[in-house]
Amino acid sequence: MRNFKDKKQYVIPGDVITTSPLRLRENVTLDGKRIIATSIGLTNIYDDSVRVIPLSAVYLPKIDDIVIGKIKSIFGNSWFADINSCYQGMLLGQDVFGRGSYPTTSEMKERLDNGDIIYAKIANSDRQREPLISIADQSLGKIDSGELVKISPTKIPRLIGKHGSMIQTIEASTNATITVGQNGLIVVSCDETNGLLKALAAIRMVDEQAHLVNLTDKVKKMLESDGV
């Protein structure tokens, strides 16, 4: 058997990655003794496990993920937010108004109305119900201004970069504030038009070229050049 350690392969669904007995992580499945990729992406083989980092995927809510959502409707005692997933995030009225309170619809509308953007945490997510989201934390809550952009959720780690290098580069050279949700939604706010446009262009560049090397340098170069 070939040794795939430290070597990343490009795979598409159905490709056999290895036949060694490794623990299965994301986007792989077992067929007899063969480990098969289930997504388009790059393989990552560790000492005891294997996974595929997808290049195209749907966002599935995970507990403790920080996401950006857009309020879609108010029903009963909760808000429903679009979190760029196949499920809607459910934000309970109690989470905002305190335990044991039963706010009326108009009270809820005053606090958060349809179309409002929120920065929230996935509080609970299981197969049975819609994922619960929460804004009960200092850093979380309604986002008042900024430009909402959507990129593939698989590209978010790339946008943040190692120890936040990529996002710091973009923020530093454009004076923009970038709020990133792990679901692929991003809010960019900046006082200068040029900075805003540059930050947006940089984000789009990361989305399109996430699988290439030296992306941070390329983004830096683009940010340093004049015009967009």
Place this chain on the structure above:
Amino acid sequence: MGGREANVVLLDENGIRSDGRKVNETRKVTIKAGVLKNASGSAYIEFGGNKILAGVFGPRDVHPKHMSNPDTGILRVRYHMEPFSVGERKKPAPSRREIEISKVIKEALEPAVMLEKFPRTAVDVFLEVLQADGGTRCAALDAASVALADAGIPMRDLVCACASGKAADALILDVNNEEDQAGQADMPIGYMPNLGKITLLQLDGVLTADEYKKCIELGLEGCKQVYEIQKNALREKYFSSGDKD
């Protein structure tokens, strides 16, 4: 189909078919992944004279709600022929044939997609035949499978499809429109090449038991050729520029 009389020579004395192919040769196949911006995943296939566009949406909310399954996601497929896809205008309403093909394509894709990860949702596959030239169900299935992979739906394997059949008493690969009309048998096959499983098998016409076995073998060869093209289409979209990290 039924050995209808026709003026075309399906197979000449040199073993060359009506469109200049050998008996074990497929038509020219080109696939492009990710052609539609608004769909989650998409693909365009040209399979000889067939031109088919596939768009995938979802996983998304199921409407009507009663169709949803709390254990798994559901797959819905709509195969549709454009009024201008054939010689004489086709009425745009779904015909008996289109409903059947939608069903068989759905059932051919179901073993490959892993929708149990998305309970209470639906994945919609729309297949629009822009131009038809025999073997549209296989071509549509090929495009659908690439579009599903492009949409990031987890799949055990790609599904590739190719027809084989019998015309002028010879077994042939990739039956075209004339051979379908005037030939003796047409057998579309859907296949998962890495898992080695057949997901679609239909037969229109009469074959002996021996011919039947040979016909499947021939069809699987065609499937494998199509699989390489499907793979390249996805590679081109996702891995084409630059080196990997």
